[in-house]
Amino acid sequence: MGLKPLIVAMTARLHGNKEPSGLFIFAVNVPKFTNKGGAPTSSFDDTQPMLAATITEEPLHVRMALEIIKAYDEALFRHSVRVAYYTCRILEATGAAPEQIRVAQISSLLHDLGKITVPRGVLHKPAALSEHEFTYIKLHPVTGARILQKLEGFAEIWPYVKHHHERWDGKGYPAGLAGENIPFVARVICIADAFEAMTAGRPYKKSMTPAQALDELTANAGSQFDPDLVRVFLHAVSTQLD
DSSP: OTTOOSEEEOSSOOTTOOOOTTOEEEEEOOOOBOOSTTOBOSSOOTTSOOEEEEEOSSOHHHHHHHHHHHHHOHHHHHHHHHHHHHHHHHHHHHTOOHHHHHHHHHHHHTTTGGGGGSOHHHHTOSSOOOHHHHHHHTTHHHHHHHHHHTSTTOTTTHHHHHTTTOOTTSOOSSSOOOGGGSOHHHHHHHHHHHHHHHHHOBTTBOOOOHHHHHHHHHHTBTTTBOHHHHHHHHHHHHHTOO
């Protein structure tokens, strides 16, 4: 696919343009960041340009997996798009090769594939999950990885899907991996996933501002998150996101 990214920041809304033939396109809002002093603003702003994710040159199996997520749950799909956006920003800031960014893009888009086996009532429960429900939710990385292992073309992808909830201190799941034993791309997705979840909010929890979410990432660097990658992300969002 060359250097053309799967995910691009658009400079304007889609203005109701029709979807070109053969082009899979959708748009979601991302947090507004200011370039003045590198300080993030305090909230989402619907007037800001939208993030458009365009899947144009990926094989059918990738597009079909995305369509399955989208058909099952629109909110889950949009979460995955935003996580992919932040994942790519981090990888670009590390100077990763285009092919590694491409693999990370697909991995982050599909990181929650296993949640298609979770009842939507649990995914959108308007209260904190019970211990039993959370145990069920914790199965989704392994479930997603198993689905991808059974399909052709995802040999590079499934380990990152499986391990995106590991913690730097080894207290994550499903394998309790720690530090650099956690696959690099999975460590990146972990940060992107957490930031998106905090800023987008949940039915039972009010969203944080971007600044609050960045503070939370910093507070948990070295325990939940790779500290070096947190620093990369802090720099990336203050210089690359608009």
